[in-house]
Amino acid sequence: MLRIAHALDAQLRAALERAFPQEVAAAFEAGAPLDPQLAPASQPEFGDFQANGALSLARRLKQPPRAIAGAIVDQLAADPAFTALCEPAQIAGPGFINLTLRPRRLAEELRSRLGDARLGVPPVTTLTPTVIDFSSPNIAKEMHVGHLRSTIIGDALARVLEFRGHPVLRLNHVGDWGTQFGMLITHLKQVAPEALTTADAVDLGDLVAFYRQAKARFDADEAFQATSREEVVKLQSGDPVTRRAWQLLCEQSRREFQQIYDRLDIRLSERGESFYNPYLESVVADLEACGLLVSDAGAGCVFLEGVSGKDGKPLPLIVRKSDGGFNYATTDLAALRYRFAGPPEGDGARRLIYVTDAGQASHFAAVFQVARRAGWVPAGGRLEHVPFGLVQGDDGKKLKTRSGDTVRLKDLLDEAVERSEVDLRRRLAEEERQEEEAFIQLVSSTVGIAAVKYADLSTNRITNYQFSFDRMLALSGNTAPYLLYALVRIAGIARRGGVGAGEGDEAGVFPDPLVFSEPQEWALARQLLALDTVIAEVEEELLPNRLCSYLFELSQAFNRFYDQVPVLKADEPARGSRLALCRLSADTLRLGLGLLGIPTLERM
């Protein structure tokens, strides 16, 4: 519907201009052009679109809104392109203009989607090279529930942008540098030196425990602190023993992470913090050169504009610690600059997206501000922090295991799949269905993982997210199983109707024109045509839940249609037209779920 909306917008603007030539010209001169305010209809009975502009124009044009609407409608009626596209425009209420597309045009539009792999979603014409920074676990730690949202949301956004045609670099900014390694290596030297020389001498779970011990010692023991700092220096200066230990730890973690990414079907390029190490010095030097760097209590600071602390003085972003070392702010600045810079020493991106928890909002605001002031953000370059809320348990507090530990991502996925399997087996027994073990495994793991992903993506990411296996695995409601099941029902029809995916790829097997008569058919058709609008919206606003709502509403529209309108038993051309709706519903669900990173099933 994007193309149609554009056409209508242009027609409305032209009509407005013909109706009020002087006023439109004057407003344009004044830099405040008049806008007919085209929007999707707020209610189905209002048609497909509505134009709200007449109401707000009343004051500026010094005429009653209905008179303005009337003048615009008269001009629309005189436009052959408009009358070919729409039924006569209706004026409603205080001055809304309601627009209803001609059914034939809708049917044509829909028919053009058949056999189109992009389902009417155009590729963008202006490519924006984009870096998406997401997932980003820490080396020598296990991935836990805290990484879930970043990983799932980041992947979905990447998929949508890639589908639109943008070059996307998916970066895993893993925590592989800094003080933490000094602590860990120092501690391991004393308690488990073999871990530093032999691959996989201890498993990752033990490393996590060692890390915790190291952190505790670091906080309590000054001598340990000092040794740890020395170890960091050794690491950064390339000491072979320390360096080797570091590589072993990274390698081990990397393999563990990859198992999770494989399960989640997530593709990522690892480029950890250490990658930017060679650029830290120059970041600080350049900040100094452009006069932003201020030394305060021995630390290198950039004082922020518009952000003040307790005493009303500006707050600093510290980019060089008083011991001369660099911190995460320095790394983030170096990364940002590298990503915007052109090759060979840069990625040449024009849009940077950071998918991290909302708690880092002020940190990123500070980093972005400093980068802008330092002139590292190119003209037209976009910098976006995509924040998300905490994962909470049923009690509304941060999700923990019964014993109070953070939940390992692996365990969480295992439990989702296990619950899904128990449910499937129970259902098979109830229905006395016989299925092969491979089928049960495939369905359980697909549904389990899909449920976890969809539950996360389907809520507005900015708010905290209450994690509940029972809700995400529910077979009804706005859940992955409901959507997957809708697709399975369509697949059932397709198997009998002979128009499944891959069969009848030529649009020629469907009637031309498509013929619809029932309201359920039109409701489904309109929903199908809205895909491009939703995708464009997600691309812009980076809110995957918009796509989820769309797919859920599509499934509902389909289930209503399926329930109330016979397909296979209908006569032609209704039968073929309804099969076309089924086919497009299936394709749209597959595509949409695919963009969310969720694979689909033919049977379940």
Added chain:
RNA sequence: GGGGCUGUAGCUCAGCCGGAUAGAGCGGCGGUUUCCUAAACCGUAGGUCGUGGGUUCGAGUCCCGCCAGCCCCGCCA
């Protein structure tokens, strides 16, 4: 103390740069199966949109105050 986010139905949440009677799911109650997977569909009850002001023809949406919860605030990321 400063800053940010959040506050919408019993519960979990939508609400698309202000627009027509505030939506969905779950749960509750009541229905639907000679027919393509009923993991579905239909109906129904349920809301002072935290609160008080303001702007506007029009405010859940924008501005200000207040209340509550969570998060951040100089050398962790």
